[in-house]
Amino acid sequence: MISSLHVIAHATAAPELTPIPKIQGSGTASSLLDKPVTTSGVITGIGSYTDKQGVAHQEFYVQDPAGDGNAKTSDALVARPTGTVDAKVGQAILVSGTVSEYHEITAIDGATISVDPNGTADAKLAPTLLKLPSTETAAATYLEARESMLSGMDDTFVVTPTQSYGTFTVVDAVTHGPNKDYDKHDQASHLQVASGLGERIEVATGDRITGIVGPLDQGQDAYQILLRDKVHVVAGPKPPAMWGDLDGDGSISAGDLAALKARQGSAASGPLDAADLDGNGKVTASDTKLATARAARMASTAPTFSVANVNAENFFDTVDDAHKRDTVVSPAQLEAKVAGLAKLISGELDGPSIVAMEEVENATVLEALLQAPSMQALGYKFELLPGPDLRGINTALLYRAEQGITVSNVRQLQGKSDLGKKPGSDLFARPPLTIDVDIKGPKGMQDERLTVLVNHFMSAYSPGGTPTEPWRIEQSKFIVDAANDLQKAAPDRNVLVIGDLNANESSKPITMLSAAGSPLENVTERYVPKGERYSYTYMGSAEQLDHMFLTKQAADRVQFAGVHHVHADQPAAGSARPTDHDIVETRIEFAPTPAR
Template sequence: MPSRSTARLAALTVAAVCSAASAVVLTSPAHADTVRIHDIQGTTRLSPYAGQKVTDVPGIVTATRTYGSSKGFWFQDTTPDDNPATSEGIFVYTGSTPKVAVGDSVTVTGTVSEYVPGGAASGGQSVTEITKPTITTVSTGNAVPAPVVIDAKSVPSRYTPQGDTANGGSIDNLPLRPGKYALDYYESLEGMNVQVKDARVVTATDRYAELWVTVKPHEHRDRRGGTVYGSYDSQNTGRLQIQSLGATADFPKANVGDTLTGTTTGPLDFNQYGGYTLVADQIGTLKSGGLQRETTKKQTRKQLAVATYNVENLDPSDKTFDQHAAAIVNNLQSPDIVSLEEIQDDNGATDDGTVDASVTVNKLIDAIVAAGGPKYDWRSIDPVNDEDGGQPGGNIRQVFLFNPERVSFVDRAGGDSTTAVGVVKEHGKAQLTASPGRIAPADAAWQDSRKPLAGQFVFRGKTVFVIANHLDSKGGDQSLASQYQPPTRSSEIQRHAQATVVNAFVKDILKVQKNADVLALGDMNDFEFSDTTKILEGRGELWSAIKSLPRSERYTYDYQGNSQVLDQILISPAVRRDSFQYDSVHINSEFNDQISDHDPQVLRFRP
């Protein structure tokens, strides 16, 4: 997944930055002199009063936001209606530090706005707000309305209604059915004071002081405490993001499987980086689940161990070399071949034309030796400057590390950044025309994206073909909580084209040698059940070996409360027949002190 910029750090201190450019102007009823909050919120996602002025709206202040660019406060009606679809709370955008306090009884006059965090082009849902307010304090020191408890019983098992095809697939104008759909339930509480109790952490605390919990402890639970994302039709409805209204320095540093014991309370907001979010003015006490990093089995003398590991924009200035080395030596047990993704050039993100990565790679190799591992050799091909996507100036690429005491690399001249590798037949066996070589680097499928690196290895006299991949990221896809349901996954277009090219190359090998041992591995940026994977697999040319694991263990990445697969090792029929062993080694994705956001994958087999 793409790294998030420092701009997001500022953005995360706000849940809904009020911006005229992002406001949705709607046709609404005639001006109303006095309305209640539930009238403004209405029975759909869009207020019937959007764009209109409302006068003397009453309520009790439940929370204030005094930081960031979205200063304001939430207030809530103490006289609710009897319609579960209408929220009784709303955010008031003041633009400066609000001059009210929690417990104040106020009336608010202002303009109703539908603000879309991230802008309308993001496809996100909108937040109903009152802007340009005039605030009158009626009394102070009042009791705050009791929070609505969000739990396994209250959240429906179905995630979202189907979007309205007449409205481009949007759910904005559909009547809310909070008893049937989870997204409708959360929307019916937008702006209200809510609470979760004894909630298990399902995504670790990140650099932006946010984490995810589940209110459904048994929903698709994996054995380490996370929540597995197993199909597009099997959403995890109990996920909820937690942020803090207080100092982020005090925010708990949680791992997956930990628990926020007691109560976590605050207004329910919506933002572009996770959807519905409990912005906590009271956070439960963190109880450790005792999660430990995994260690895979050591390969036997006759087994070839091949790993893939996304080291997340590694460059010589990083402080993580020793940790990555220790992970490769100890947790991965020094695989014979390691395919690395996101190796940056020798000066990292400095965009001065440098493409060589030998300093980066050799620094890692030296750290591996210092950690007690083998002296790996390596092969790679430098990309054309600024043509492979990733962090600007970083020139990320895939790199093969291999242990020359266990495996040899077949070097064949001719491979460079722009020359396509091919397959030929020699003595009845498949051979690469260049090793290492890049697969179809001029194909449009690889525009601004990493080109696959193919290499030919020999282990105990047997040839093994390894194709290192880093397919196009999911950047630009609509979120699971999008106003469009199902959300559009626009990034699939390029990824499908890339998968088609990779599968065609594997076919070329298997046409020459039916029983060839072929591995296509790396950060595929897509799920094991996705169409991308199905295209890679083709008609049996490859098979994603992570599917050999129980469903509860199929994950390599943790995003917004979903433990999911992005990294894969796909194997040819000959490898599949070789009694292989597969392991997703969980050392990063579940931890707040991760050195990469991906878990490495290891395959052991006997060629």
């Protein structure tokens, strides 16, 4: 059915044509911008876009089948009619309209589309197989020259699962290999794949995909293939419970170490290979050394208490707070969220002694969480103080009172900054929740005295898209100063700094927390193998956003530290994951009572 004035019809006369490669040119924008043109090509994909007024429109990916033979110019562009056109992939068409650049894609707007009487239909136009260069600058130039062209990747590993908006990230399985990329390293090798033209698929990190084909578009400031054809997916393994535990029994045994040695010199089997402890895509003697050290610490039988961090990702209630930009969820959504978090804390984490939480709206949702049957049996209590965050999300602390844990001196810390709109603005939208925690030690062990600072640093970008690292640097400096002050005031109390710091481990806001002059040590950096050391995945990068720092006296007593990879490598839709963050956990031995 044709439902537009822009009708697919036979042209009455052959117009003067401007070839698509000439419209595209070799630069980042067309030299014919805002000029009227007529061109021809074959439809390789049909999708839609939303204009600045929020109205959805058709868009056609149109490619010159012959091209101009110039590797620096794209042979395709996007045609955007103002109405609806009845057309199909493979048709040869004429397109007349005005050249535009929208979202950095060269297009013909206000397009009139008609059948090309001299064109040849081709529903099986071969895609250009992408071979990404090794640097980001070269990759950007390479992809710009293939903008809108029918493109493909033949054999890939998924390195970021399907996100809520339907996009996942792949790397070439041969040229890149099975290793993960940490902290936004090696971004040039990553390519986004979106389900803009076909059926959405849900894939997980480590899945292997062949036959990715679709037009090359842009989204989220990155190039992406709009998946058009069906692909073949071979599901990868689930993330290991612990790197070094090859047989998955929850420990690193002599058998695991022997298997590691036997695999030395081989490539990792995929991005989630438990044998690749240092995360470089290979199994080497370094991996065996890391696993051996981890096994030795875990062999200790000294009693411990445990600490975990859970970013609860938008843990909102069903009531609209008139003074906040909070999200209002349905009763069913809240029930599902509570069930998921309860299962996570009581099951996967086995009821840690202390749980730091972020993105919690209020006491109402925490009360609902603690009323879940599996949580009631653990005897948790909580502390939460509302803060000034515009969305109404706060930090909180759960603690198992039945284990002899008591809390006191519950307060929020706040600093001032000149980085805001007004000098002397609050440094924290989510002030560190600071609590003195006392844990009763078992017989023959000292009681543990902690001051816990639960943090949720400023997001990586402001709502307007401005990078915010200067804020997080100031926030880190404030935390270091606070830790020093706490140690001076109470030397017998260890300090635990924990939370979602919205920065990866190599960034300045994180490195300065344990730099010279700080009393803190980075627990995950010291004890967790690099391959396991991430808590969030985004656009191909495995990043550690959730961190744990301890003063040295307690850091030296860590028996185990690790990351529970139960969320970040799984697709957002169709899963029961209650949050998009993985969980950092550590088990700390009680200090023995000094001999008299």
